[in-house]
Amino acid sequence: xxxxxxxxxxxxxxxSAYAQNVAIVNAKAWxxxxxxxxDNATIVINDGKIASVSVATPAPPGIRVIDAGGKIVTPGLMxxxxxxxxxxxxxxxxxxxxxxxxxxxxxxxxxxxxxxxxSVLIDxxxxxxxxxxxxxxxxxxxxxxxxxxxxxxxxxxxxxxxxARVAVFVTISNRSANSTVGSRAAQWQxxxxxxxxxxxxxxxLNGTADSTALEAVVQGKAPLAxxxxxxxxxxxxxxxxxxxxxxxxxxGGAEAWRVADELAAAKIAVIVEPMSNLPSSFDELGSRLxxxxxxxxxxxxxxMSLDGVQSYNAGLSIRExxxxxxxxxxxxxxxxxxxxxxPAEIWGVADRFGTLASSKDADVVIWDGDPLEPSSAPTTVxxxxxxxxxxxxxxxxxxxxxxxxxxxxx
Amino acid sequence: xxxxxxxxxxxxxxxxxxxxxxxxxxxxxxxxPFTIDPYPSTYQPLPRTDTLIVDVTILDGAGGRMDQGExxxxxxxxxxxxxGLSRDNVTVVQGEGRWVTPGIxxxxxxxxxxxxxxxxxxRKASDVSETSDPNVAxxxxxxxxxPQDPAFAVALRSGVTTIQVLPGSxxxxxxxxxxxxxxxxxxxxxxxxxxAVQGLKMSCGENAKSYFGDKDEAPNSRxxxxxxxxxxxxxxxxxRDEWREYSRGKxxxxxxxxxxxxxxxxxxxxxIPVHMHCYRASDMTVMMGIAQEFGFKIAAFHHATEAYKIAxxxxxxxxxxxxxxxxxxxxxxLQDSIRENAAMVDAAGVCTMMHSDSPVVGQRLQIEAxxxxxxxxxxxxxxxxxxxxxxxxxxxxxxxxxxxxxxxxAAGFNADLVVWSxxxxxxxxKAERVFIDGAQVYDSAAPARSPESDFGxxxxxxxxxx
Numbered sequence: 001x002x003x004x005x006x007x008x009x010x011x012x013x014x015x016s017a018y019a020q021n022v023a024i025v026n027a028k029a030w031x032x033x034x035x036x037x038x039d040n041a042t043i044v045i046n047d048g049k050i051a052s053v054s055v056a057t058p059a060p061p062g063i064r065v066i067d068a069g070g071k072i073v074t075p076g077l078m079x080x081x082x083x084x085x086x087x088x089x090x091x092x093x094x095x096x097x098x099x100x101x102x103x104x105x106x107x108x109x110x111x112x113x114x115x116x117x118x119s120v121l122i123d124x125x126x127x128x129x130x131x132x133x134x135x136x137x138x139x140x141x142x143x144x145x146x147x148x149x150x151x152x153x154x155x156x157x158x159x160x161x162x163x164a165r166v167a168v169f170v171t172i173s174n175r176s177a178n179s180t181v182g183s184r185a186a187q188w189q190x191x192x193x194x195x196x197x198x199x200x201x202x203x204x205l206n207g208t209a210d211s212t213a214l215e216a217v218v219q220g221k222a223p224l225a226x227x228x229x230x231x232x233x234x235x236x237x238x239x240x241x242x243x244x245x246x247x248x249x250x251x252g253g254a255e256a257w258r259v260a261d262e263l264a265a266a267k268i269a270v271i272v273e274p275m276s277n278l279p280s281s282f283d284e285l286g287s288r289l290x291x292x293x294x295x296x297x298x299x300x301x302x303x304m305s306l307d308g309v310q311s312y313n314a315g316l317s318i319r320e321x322x323x324x325x326x327x328x329x330x331x332x333x334x335x336x337x338x339x340x341x342x343p344a345e346i347w348g349v350a351d352r353f354g355t356l357a358s359s360k361d362a363d364v365v366i367w368d369g370d371p372l373e374p375s376s377a378p379t380t381v382x383x384x385x386x387x388x389x390x391x392x393x394x395x396x397x398x399x400x401x402x403x404x405x406x407x408x409x410x
Numbered sequence: 411x412x413x414x415x416x417x418x419x420x421x422x423x424x425x426x427x428x429x430x431x432x433x434x435x436x437x438x439x440x441x442x443p444f445t446i447d448p449y450p451s452t453y454q455p456l457p458r459t460d461t462l463i464v465d466v467t468i469l470d471g472a473g474g475r476m477d478q479g480e481x482x483x484x485x486x487x488x489x490x491x492x493x494g495l496s497r498d499n500v501t502v503v504q505g506e507g508r509w510v511t512p513g514i515x516x517x518x519x520x521x522x523x524x525x526x527x528x529x530x531x532x533r534k535a536s537d538v539s540e541t542s543d544p545n546v547a548x549x550x551x552x553x554x555x556x557p558q559d560p561a562f563a564v565a566l567r568s569g570v571t572t573i574q575v576l577p578g579s580x581x582x583x584x585x586x587x588x589x590x591x592x593x594x595x596x597x598x599x600x601x602x603x604x605x606a607v608q609g610l611k612m613s614c615g616e617n618a619k620s621y622f623g624d625k626d627e628a629p630n631s632r633x634x635x636x637x638x639x640x641x642x643x644x645x646x647x648x649x650r651d652e653w654r655e656y657s658r659g660k661x662x663x664x665x666x667x668x669x670x671x672x673x674x675x676x677x678x679x680x681x682i683p684v685h686m687h688c689y690r691a692s693d694m695t696v697m698m699g700i701a702q703e704f705g706f707k708i709a710a711f712h713h714a715t716e717a718y719k720i721a722x723x724x725x726x727x728x729x730x731x732x733x734x735x736x737x738x739x740x741x742x743x744l745q746d747s748i749r750e751n752a753a754m755v756d757a758a759g760v761c762t763m764m765h766s767d768s769p770v771v772g773q774r775l776q777i778e779a780x781x782x783x784x785x786x787x788x789x790x791x792x793x794x795x796x797x798x799x800x801x802x803x804x805x806x807x808x809x810x811x812x813x814x815x816x817x818x819x820a821a822g823f824n825a826d827l828v829v830w831s832x833x834x835x836x837x838x839x840k841a842e843r844v845f846i847d848g849a850q851v852y853d854s855a856a857p858a859r860s861p862e863s864d865f866g867x868x869x870x871x872x873x874x875x876x
Contacts, residue, residue, distance in 0.1 A: 090740045091616075121739070258870075275770050279527045279560055285869060312739035320777070323837035368788070373837055374777060375784030394748045398789055401718050401754070406790075408721055408758035 020385055021046050023059035024364065027068035031356035032075060032341045035333045043073065045362040048385035053356050066380060068366050074336060075356055076131025076363030076383065077371075079318055080271045080303040080343035081225075081251050082310035084122055084133050085115035085152060085160065090311075100140045100147060107194065107217075108209025109140040109147030112164035117157065120393040121311050126154045127390040128315020129371065129378045131363035132162070134347050136169050136225070143180060144170040144187040145194070148213050149225070151347060156388040165222060166347050167249065168213050172228040172236070173283050188236055195244050223247040223346075225271075229254035229283040238266050249346055251305065253295075255286035260298035269301035269346045274321030292338065293329030302334070303342040316374055323372035335372050442653035443667060444676035449552065451602035453591060456849035459501050460484045463829065466505030470819040471512040471803035475796040481510060483825040486848035490821055503843070509834055511799050512817050513571025513826035513846065515806035516772050517685070517732050518712050518765035521562055522555035522575055522590075522598070526769070526865075539578035540585065544618050544629060544638055547610065548669035549585035551577045555598040560863040561769035562592040562601075567852050567860060568773035569828035569841035572603060572807075572816055576712075579613035579687035580621045582635055583642065586673060587611055587685065589810055591846055594861045607811050609709065610677055612639075613687035614697055615743050636696060643704045646674030683709030683811065685732075689743040691716040698727050710809050712765060715747035721758035730761035730809050735781035737771065752779070752801060753786020753793055763805040775802045780835035795835060824848075 022045045029041035031053055042057040043050060059065045088095035097114035115135060125133065131154050137147030146169035153162040170191055174184050181187050198214035201207070207215065216222040226237045229252045238259065241248040250256060253270040256263060263270060272295070276287040292302045304325070306317040318339045326335040344354030353361050362385040369376035381388050461483040468479040468491065482490040482500065523537040537554035540546040555575055565573060573592050577584035587609040590601035614635060623630030629638055649671040655661045676682040684701070688694045688711045701708045710730035711717065715738060717724060717731040724731065731752075738747030756762040764779050766772030776799070783798045807817025816824050825848035832839040844852035852860060 089742055089745065092742055277773075278564060278769055279865070281527045282529070285527065286871070309737070313736050316736055316781070320781075320837060327838045327840065373780075375780040375835065377784065377788060397746055397748050398718075398750050398754075402750075402789060405718065405721055405754045405758045408725065410759050 020387070021063040022066060022362075022382065022385060022387075023063055024066045024068055024073060024366065025059055026070055027073035027366070028070055029053060029073045029356055030333070030336055032333070032337055033355045033357045037072070041073070043356060043364065045364070045382070045385045048362055050356060050358055050360050050362050050364075052358055066366070071379070072367045072369075072371060073356070074129075074365050074367065074371060075340050075354055075360070076365055076381070077129045077315060077318065077339045078343035078353065079125065079130050079133035079305065079310065079314045079339075080346055081136055081305040082125075082133045082314050083138070084125055084135050084154075084311050084314055085117065085119050086111055086135050086137075087311045088116070088119055088121065098136075099138045102141050104141050105147070105209040106140040106142030106145035107147065107168050107170075108211070108213040109137055109145070110150075110165060110209060110213075111135055111137050111147060112150040112161050115150060115152065115161050117155075117160040121314065122152075122154055122160065123392045124312075124394060125314035126156070126381055126383070126388055127378065127392050127395075128313075128319070129365040129367070129381060130154060130315040131365075131381065131383050132344070132349070132353060133314060134166060134343070136167070139171065142210075144172055144191055145210075146171055146227070148222075151349065153383070155383055156386075163349075165213060165216065167223045167225045168217050169225045169227065169251070172226060172233050173230075173281075175281065175283075184233065188240075192240070195240075195246070199244065217246055218244060220245070220247060223249050225249045225251050227251040229281075231255040231258045231286065233283070234259050234263070238262050238268060241266055241268060252307075254284040254291070256300070257288065257291045257294040258286060260295050260300055263295065264299035269303065269342065270295055271303045271305050271343075271346070273306055274304050274325045275306060289324060289328040292325035296330055296334050301342050301345060302330075302338050303346055304338050319371055319376075320374035323370075323374065326372055332372070439657045439659055440664075442650070442657060442675065444650075444653075444672045444679065445607075445681050447608075449599055451604040452599045453593070453602055453604055454600075455486055455847035456593075456851060458483075458486060458847070458849035460499060461503060461845075461848070461850075462495060462497055462500040463503045463505055463510060466508050466510040466829065468819055469509065469511045469796050469799040469834070471799055472818045472820065473796055473800060475794075479510075481819060481827070483845065483848045486825055488819060488821055488823050488825050488827075491819055503829065505829065508842065509830040509832060509839075510819070511569075511776075511828055511830065511834055512803040512807075512819050512823075513828055513844065514569045514775050514802050515572045515810070515817055516565070516570055516766050516775060517574045517710070517763065517806045517809055518767050519565075519573045519575050519769070519772055520578065520767070521565065521573060521592070521769055521772070522557060522559045523551060523577075525556045525559040526561055536578075539580050541580045541621065544581050544622055544635070545583040545642055545670060546577075546581045546585050547583035547642075547673040549577065550588070550608070551575050551585055552588035552598045552602070555588065555590070555601075557595040557598060557601055558863045558865055560865050561772070563594065563861045563863055564769065565772055566592040566844060567841065567854075569830070569844055570772060570775070571826040571828075571844065571846050572810070572812070573772075574609065574685075574810060576609070576611045576685060579611065579617045582613055582618045582629070582639055583670070583674070584611040584613060586682070589812070593846065593851065603812070607682060609683045609685045609810075610673055611685050611687070614693045615687075615689055616741055617687070632693070636700065639700060640703070642670075642674055643678070643700070646671050646678055647704065650675040650678055677706050678704060680706060683809070685710055685712055687712050689713050689715045689741070689747075691719040693743070695720060695723060698723060698729065701727070710761075710763075713767075715744050715751060717760065718748065718751045718754040719746075721755045721760050724755065724760045725758060728761075730763065730805070731755055732763050732765035732806070732809070733782075734764070734767075734771065735778045735785070737767075749782060749785035750789045750791070752782035753789065753791045756793065756797075756801070757786070757791045761805055761808070763801045763809065765806075776834045777837060778802075783835070795833070798835065
């Protein structure tokens with residue numbers, strides 16, 4: 001069992017109080033501050049922050065030393081688009097909080113109020129190396145708006161919402177969630193009309209959740225994340241960003257490779273589905289496995305998310321997806337960045353997270369192999385300098401039944 | 411069964427195993443019609459040349475590994491495996507240290523019935539299963555399979571050489587499966603694996619009771635599902651006995667054909683293996699009890715996320731499991747899924763394999779195996795590559811009753827194999843050459859000649875070729 005009570009008690013003291021001072025020695029460190037790994041690295045952590053990364057330096061005296069044994073060490077992973085804390089069992093409505101129904105706000109539907117830090121899926125994500133994530137809503141009562149997303153810092157217990165209203169999400173497609181609106185043309189028109197209203201609005205202290213959320217977008221305080229796949233919609237997204245002078249992030253982007261140069265010029269990042277290579281819908285006829293590689297080559301910032309398994313396999317799925325993207329032409333270091341640095345940049349937390357560099361949060365993972373091989377796993381995970389338990393509900397099930405298995409072995 | 415025994419028999423119109431060998435002595439009366447196939451395979455292998463693949467690491471699928479090995483393909487079969495084989499009159503493929511495995515076998519696919527791209531038509535009336543009744547044992551999924559599903563070509567390019575298309579798990583008795591080679595074709599008969607037996611897809615647990623319960627129909631509970639299943643097998647016993655009487659000349663009039671009971675009687679005779687969709691240990695145990703009650707064997711539980719809890723019972727029943735590594739969580743009955751499942755039940759001696767249920771997962775079953783084996787390794791179970799490869803080759807071949815024809819690289823087997831760019835369990839590795847029946851059906855160096863569905867024609871470039 002985990003020391004949740006102990007952890008919760010410590011949390012009351014504030015994050016710095018329980019952070020440990022640690023030195024990780026003998027690491028093959030992918031700091032991601034450079035394009036190559038640093039062999040025999042020593043990473044010193046003080047008060048939850050990285051104090052230094054140096055080569056072949058002895059650990060400072062008097063602090064805990066973790067010998068990485070030459071294994072790969074990376075910053076913690078960041079899942080850029082998940083439902084962690086919002087979905088436990090998708091078919092059990094009682095455990096699902098990512099979508100709003102009648103009467104609820106639209107763009108201002110704010111999932112921070114629903115995040116469940118005791119979700120067993122958060123434990124699993126952390127055990128797979130994820131230390132931060134963005135949890136986003138899927139639909140509201142006013143399509144095409146889905147709502148506002150929250151940044152999570154995956155501490156072991158306590159409050160995991162680090163920052164709310166990080167981005168406003170919309171979905172543009174002529175499918176399910178938006179079917180009440182119909183044509184995607186109507187969806188774009190509704191979106192533009194809402195942005196027009198937000199732009200014209202005078203600053204007010206008592207705006208609605210919806211107006212507050214959209215004003216943040218038009219004022220450049222929060223990006224507009226557009227879940228969409230078809231080339232025509234991607235071009236509309238680029239035009240929208242230019243017309244309103246807002247920051248746009250694409251989620252999905254199955255056909256983004258077709259407009260890679262335009263996306264790069266507009267500085268629009270894409271959170272891709274790296275396993276998508278089938279024409280699953282008419283919006284995704286151009287799906288291909290080298291989409292991440294082609295986008296990166298054009299200079300687009302690329303991150304990874306896999307629809308459907310974002311919550312259940314938040315960590316493993318993005319590692320496998322990044323590995324697959326590398327297998328299809330994405331440079332290895334960009335594969336790592338697509339699940340660490342790029343999400344931090346996209347959601348505006350790169351100042352404190354995403355590289356192993358002095359003064360960054362000490363979210364650090366030691367791996368038993370190549371993190372982009374899905375058969376690998378972390379051996380040690382630190383969240384803000386504190387080593388977290390890798391015990392999950394799954395490992396406890398394994399351990400309960402393993403003795404009977406070993407007794408049966410021929 | 412020897413390799414090739416049923417080659418050509420398909421054209422005679424009866425290709426499945428005759429159910430009553432003993433009664434055939436009374437030759438005057440026809441055999442029971444349970445397994446007659448009026449739609450036999452018309453598959454023809456592509457043109458082929460005798461080929462020698464040299465300098466490769468061979469995982470033979472049956473537990474063996476040979477480094478710097480050679481494989482001789484002759485007339486569509488594997489003629490020899492070894493070193494220093496004769497290079498006379500063969501095309502030599504230089505392996506340069508690449509890896510070769512048997513062609514990947516996916517025992518659980520809906521390709522051709524969940525045809526991409528999906529539209530509102532599929533949401534309204536998908537061909538994955540007939541859902542008008544919890545018992546649609548009379549349906550044959552091959553009657554729905556559309557060979558133009560782009561997922562077939564993508565599977566082939568990923569190293570998949572044999573696919574079992576199963577009906578979906580909404581009904582309790584979901585219908586008969588079909589085993590195909592994912593080759594370009596205009597109709598399913600040209601893809602059907604010659605002489606392969608069909609299977610019956612069944613399901614337990616949440617699906618049927620939720621679907622029919624929502625419509626205020628039966629079943630709406632697990633016990634209701636079981637009652638329907640037992641009732642159906644009771645009728646099937648009677649039906650089979652009536653046919654037995656007739657075949658033995660003890661009754662004059664043949665029983666009236668019933669297509670549902672044909673299928674269930676074939677199950678009772680062991681002529682059609684049962685593929686059972688179940689997750690929970692409790693559900694699987696109930697189903698094994700029913701199998702025992704009616705005297706048949708469940709060939710495999712598919713999904714079987716809690717198999718690790720009942721390894722001893724599965725082993726005793728001789729029932730296989732076809733599992734994922736990490737697809738879980740979306741339903742209550744999947745809560746106890748663990749990545750170590752395959753490694754644990756394999757270690758306990760249960761017949762274990764990976765399956766896809768998805769055209770995405772189906773492109774990387776060997777990676778599914780790698781993930782499960784990696785989790786097992788961390789749990790203290792050592793599973794070397796030559797053992798793990800069986801989960802996607804020889805073991806699924808045996809489940810499909812094709813274990814003496816495919817799934818193993820050894821003399822006499824069909825020349826279905828994959829030349830991989832490296833270790834097949836690495837995410838960075840790709841299928842470079844795929845052979846089916848000795849013909850090279852995919853070559854990554856010649857993408858323009860890659861098989862592709864008609865769907866892609868006349869459209870802006872689709873990406874699936876890579």
